[in-house]
Amino acid sequence: EIVLTQSPGTLSLSPGERATLSCRASQSVSSNYLAWHQQKPGQAPRLLIYGASSRATGIPDRFSGSGSGTDFTLTISRLEPEDFAVYYCQHYGGSLWTFGQGTKVEI
Amino acid sequence: EVQLVESGGGFVHPGGSLTLSCAASGFNFGIYWMQWVRQRPGKGLEWVSHIKGDAISTSYADSVKGRFTISRDNAKNTLFLQISSLRAEDTAVYYCARGGTWATLDYWGQGTLVTVSS
Numbered sequence: 001e002i003v004l005t006q007s008p009g010t011l012s013l014s015p016g017e018r019a020t021l022s023c024r025a026s027q028s029v030s031s032n033y034l035a036w037h038q039q040k041p042g043q044a045p046r047l048l049i050y051g052a053s054s055r056a057t058g059i060p061d062r063f064s065g066s067g068s069g070t071d072f073t074l075t076i077s078r079l080e081p082e083d084f085a086v087y088y089c090q091h092y093g094g095s096l097w098t099f100g101q102g103t104k105v106e107i
Numbered sequence: 108e109v110q111l112v113e114s115g116g117g118f119v120h121p122g123g124s125l126t127l128s129c130a131a132s133g134f135n136f137g138i139y140w141m142q143w144v145r146q147r148p149g150k151g152l153e154w155v156s157h158i159k160g161d162a163i164s165t166s167y168a169d170s171v172k173g174r175f176t177i178s179r180d181n182a183k184n185t186l187f188l189q190i191s192s193l194r195a196e197d198t199a200v201y202y203c204a205r206g207g208t209w210a211t212l213d214y215w216g217q218g219t220l221v222t223v224s225s
Binding site for chain 1: 152154166210214215217
């Protein structure tokens with residue numbers, strides 16, 4: 001079973017700054033099956049990125065995903081106040097879905 | 108507009124059972140994989156179960172295998188999760204989600220809370 005490890009656990013930044021979130025897989029995975037989700041307090045998660053680098057419908061272009069193999073990155077180019085949330089990477093493989101433990105982006 | 112609305116959560120004693128429902132609208136429900144994902148209080152997301160559009164192919168996380176059963180009624184655009192032999196550690200918000208491109212979870216419901224306590 002693939003384990004996804006996200007770092008850092010918490011990222012303290014200010015609006016306008018750049019955020020770089022990491023997701024490392026315990027073994028090489030297909031980029032097609034790597035996604036990122038955003039969750040704000042009290043809300044359901046929302047898909048941001050699928051296929052490692054494709055933005056989901058309605059997601060602003062300040063969000064970008066990259067990576068391959070075991071190392072993947074979610075970048076928020078300029079943080080807006082509404083971007084402070086928890087971000088989860090997610091992988092699918094062999095009829096199993098796996099989530100990372102999350103990175104909290106806080107002010 | 109894609110909408111997923113969960114219901115059926117509540118308070119249950121250890122060893123008890125519940126059936127969660129997820130009413131889907133705004134898309135051709137019968138051709139999409141569907142998922143259940145849960146989130147324990149203050150914790151991260153945990154995938155629980157999946158079912159293909161044919162309602163036959165399913166998979167489960169090891170933590171719920173043998174106790175949870177996923178099913179769907181494509182005529183009624185509804186997804187179900189029967190949860191039994193409940194334990195305190197099953198206390199969580201349970202979300203249904205649609206399986207989209209590259210098997211990702213592209214739309215989520217608002218969740219339903221299950222509380223297991225004596």
